[in-house]
Amino acid sequence: MERVPILKIGDILLVSIQVDMSDETAVALQEDLAERIVATGCHGVIIDITALDIVDSFVGRMLSTIASISRVLDAETVVVGMRPAVAITLVELGLSLNGIRTALNVERGMELIAIDRADDDHHEEWDDGPVAGATASP
Amino acid sequence: MALSADESGRLGELLTSRAEQVTQRWTEIIAGQLRGRLSQAELVRQVQELHRALVDALGKGEVDLNAEEATELRAVLADLSRGQARQGFSATETATGVFALKEALLQTLETDQSAATLRDYVAFSALIDQMGLFTFESFVRTRESLIADQAEQLLELSTPVVKLWEGVVAVPLVGTLDSARAQVVMERLLQTLVDTGSPYAIIDITGVPAVDTQVAQHILKTVVAARLMGADCIISGIRPQIAQTIVALGIEFGDIATKASLADALRHVLRLTGVETSRRQPRRES
Numbered sequence: 001m002e003r004v005p006i007l008k009i010g011d012i013l014l015v016s017i018q019v020d021m022s023d024e025t026a027v028a029l030q031e032d033l034a035e036r037i038v039a040t041g042c043h044g045v046i047i048d049i050t051a052l053d054i055v056d057s058f059v060g061r062m063l064s065t066i067a068s069i070s071r072v073l074d075a076e077t078v079v080v081g082m083r084p085a086v087a088i089t090l091v092e093l094g095l096s097l098n099g100i101r102t103a104l105n106v107e108r109g110m111e112l113i114a115i116d117r118a119d120d121d122h123h124e125e126w127d128d129g130p131v132a133g134a135t136a137s138p
Numbered sequence: 139m140a141l142s143a144d145e146s147g148r149l150g151e152l153l154t155s156r157a158e159q160v161t162q163r164w165t166e167i168i169a170g171q172l173r174g175r176l177s178q179a180e181l182v183r184q185v186q187e188l189h190r191a192l193v194d195a196l197g198k199g200e201v202d203l204n205a206e207e208a209t210e211l212r213a214v215l216a217d218l219s220r221g222q223a224r225q226g227f228s229a230t231e232t233a234t235g236v237f238a239l240k241e242a243l244l245q246t247l248e249t250d251q252s253a254a255t256l257r258d259y260v261a262f263s264a265l266i267d268q269m270g271l272f273t274f275e276s277f278v279r280t281r282e283s284l285i286a287d288q289a290e291q292l293l294e295l296s297t298p299v300v301k302l303w304e305g306v307v308a309v310p311l312v313g314t315l316d317s318a319r320a321q322v323v324m325e326r327l328l329q330t331l332v333d334t335g336s337p338y339a340i341i342d343i344t345g346v347p348a349v350d351t352q353v354a355q356h357i358l359k360t361v362v363a364a365r366l367m368g369a370d371c372i373i374s375g376i377r378p379q380i381a382q383t384i385v386a387l388g389i390e391f392g393d394i395a396t397k398a399s400l401a402d403a404l405r406h407v408l409r410l411t412g413v414e415t416s417r418r419q420p421r422r423e424s
Contacts, residue, residue, distance in 0.1 A: 078368075079368075080368060082366055082367045082368070083332070083367075084324075084325060084328030084329050084331075084332060084363070084367070086366075087328055087363040087364070087366040087367045088324060088325065088328070088363050090363070090366055091359045091362050091363045091366070092359075096362065096366075097366060101368075102365065102366055102367060102368035103337070103368035104331060104332065104335050104336070104337060104367060104368045104369055105335055107335070108335065108337060108368060109368075
């Protein structure tokens, strides 16, 4: 079985899906990711699907599940790099990837997470101090 | 509807021996109908060409317009109707150009009134009908290909995606939005979003004459697809009447931002991205 690698960049975990997802691969990815989030204490997960030609309901559900798991562990998930053809197919199929945030590319995804962290820190000013998240993205 | 070898032989002979008389009368009838929209020389050339092709075909014995032997005759007819279709003649005018031969021939035959002549005339008349129908069909086919070409050109020239600002692209939609065009617009917009990495897109519908549920559906699909890719869409250029239609039809744009003008939409996006816009005193050099 192929495993999807999880890379840590600063405060963010980057998952680049390059293989066709099967049930086992998806479950393994969810387990690995949950463990890595806890182990590293990262607050952002970026899932890069640039290489995926087809996103069906299975992959859509997997992405939703990962987003939910991450949210429980206080990490924001952003799906990046969806191809136009994939987006059009999803719309035609009526699948809307509920609860998943998206960005055009990895860079934008990192910005998005950085902005979110800055907002969160602002709200939690008394706990963390004001500047912790603002410099998170390299 | 084929002419037998005997009939075609007799008619071929008739057309050859009375060539001048027939073509002249033929030309006159067509000229009267076209009222000078085709030059006399051009008309004479066309009629003579058709006459020659017809005599050739008749000379080969049995004549059937769909047979191998009549290829040349068909080519001449197709060429004629193609030319007339492109020059803007109506289908009736084009077909009557062929049917005029009947009248021309009738006048030639009037001198000889035997039963055999009548039978010949009826058989020949059937052939001319066939030729007329063939002309008609070529005419329609030419027109259809013209229309198809134009539709394709329209599709190409009507969907530009322009960059308005760093990270902001706009699609000014002009003309009626059908499924085919909506598809092209959607693909081009999404591709541009990827290529330029722009997180904001403005869809301007100032040039769309009417918005019905189907057009709204296409626009909504584009917006949802862009969102899936991580870009936000703003719809602008909604004219007062269109706003009323949208409400009357019960079309819901949900949480999609809509603005009255492109300028408003751009200002909205700039505010979202944190760009400050402010008025200042105009300066002479800048």
